[in-house]
Amino acid sequence: MKKQLTAVIAAMLMAGTVSLHAQTSKADPATTTSKAKKAKTKAETPELRAIRELQEKMAAQQAEIDELKQQNAAKDAAPARSRRLQPPSRRLPQRSRRRRVQPPRRSRRQIRSIA
Numbered sequence: 357m358k359k360q361l362t363a364v365i366a367a368m369l370m371a372g373t374v375s376l377h378a379q380t381s382k383a384d385p386a387t388t389t390s391k392a393k394k395a396k397t398k399a400e401t402p403e404l405r406a407i408r409e410l411q412e413k414m415a416a417q418q419a420e421i422d423e424l425k426q427q428n429a430a431k432d433a434a435p436a437r438s439r440r441l442q443p444p445s446r447r448l449p450q451r452s453r454r455r456r457v458q459p460p461r462r463s464r465r466q467i468r469s470i471a
Contacts, residue, residue, distance in 0.1 A: 400408075462470075
């Protein structure tokens with residue numbers, strides 16, 4: 357088994373060195389070099405230009421929306437901070453809502469007897 361393993365390893369090494377020597381030969385320079393083709397830039401069509409402009413507008417609007425949200429959050433946070441900083445003696449008491457008392461409902465018989 358050990359001899360077979362060493363024989364397989366030796367064969368793989370030999371195959372590797374033979375293939376390396378085969379690749380070191382110089383090839384014909386005319387066949388290996390080719391001129392780099394210039395990529396033609398396509399002219400932007402009116403549809404693509406309109407799409408790009410709309411995307412730019414949408415991005416600008418989203419940035420404006422984000423800025424307004426931040427300003428609104430800052431305005432909402434300012435009164436909360438001032439309430440916390442205000443001393444308790446200056447706070448105005450909360451008005452309690454009074455419930456309106458309704459008269460008891462009368463049945464038709466009671467209404468007839470009154471009239």
